[in-house]
Amino acid sequence: MPQLLRVQNFTVSADGIGAGEDQTLERPFGHLNPGEMFAWAGATASWPNRTDPGGTRGLDDYFTRDFTHNIGAEIMGRNKFGPQRGPWQDHEWQGWWGDEPPFRTPVFVMTHHPRPSFTLSDTTFHFVDGPPQRVLELAREAADGKDVRLGGGVTTVRQFLDAGLVDTLHVAVSPVKAHSGLRLWDSPVDLLDRYHLEVVPSPSGVTHHLFWRR
């Protein structure tokens, strides 16, 4: 079995924007409202942050429960890990996810400013400086034969797409426009020279875009 690099449940606005402006400690998505952006996933039974029973078990639930399917490691950009820029002032910040991050695998954070690895529950964060190909090699080794998830944000997904390293890409396009912020694409057809595409509208209002290599 090949070890795929998969982007999963990556959500953008109707105009292709995946991260807002002015990211802060309080607003990981900047001016974008994550409650609105991720409402499609939050409504499902398999949403990892769900605290009550219930939730939908229709189409969107297949996507939320596939998040961990055959995944052995995650790669993320530094801006997904935290709002800090430049050299670390201290190592107190351990990500947005509290004591039990939902990844439950090794996570490789791409940054020019390395710091020591640390473990929270089943997730170990490593900090690596290197080109996408090298980071992917490290993640594949750690994934123990399983696939690697490319977690975002926008800049990181673009870097790996531009390097030709992404095997499958699932983007949920929300019905709401963001107007400004970091853009994943001008249009999904930008990728059609290299990928097959299926467009699947969900009753929740998002439109799932499923890409895989030609």
Added chain:
Amino acid sequence: MPQLLRVQNFTVSADGIGAGEDQTLERPFGHLNPGEMFAWAGATASWPNRTDPGGTRGLDDYFTRDFTHNIGAEIMGRNKFGPQRGPWQDHEWQGWWGDEPPFRTPVFVMTHHPRPSFTLSDTTFHFVDGPPQRVLELAREAADGKDVRLGGGVTTVRQFLDAGLVDTLHVAVSPVKAHSGLRLWDSPVDLLDRYHLEVVPSPSGVTHHLFWRR
């Protein structure tokens, strides 16, 4: 987490028929052509019987790869297990699936004619006589906290639906009519008093019907 009873990837014709007439050793689906019925699943990258690399990674692949997701046991009817009727003449027949059945969990075959359990690779077949509620109890115990898949055929799915035991039901409706055979339903709306329903057309031509309890 509740242990769900899930019907997965159950395929019927456009007129609701899931098993053909005149099942034999050579024709497990009777007069229906399984190659045609299951073409939607066979085309995907995650189809368990795939021998070559490749295959699609769009919508239908989510369904084929979800087949094993959090499943700890399967329940099937005797007609899914084999074409024999009445008391076993011998115990030579071990199912349609060869030395490596795709279930990889305990499987409970419902029959009035018990026989000894046996194991093929990661799959152990047990033969149990009892009402659906009792068989489900046994399967839940064996599933070790995971969900139980209800594998079919039509008669068995109907029995468990009628007993109110099915939590989620995924039916792929093929575009081709069968005209005769065992019918799962007159129409999917028959179940709407008890289930939510999402209807998701796939580019492959099948229409996925996703039911979950109200």
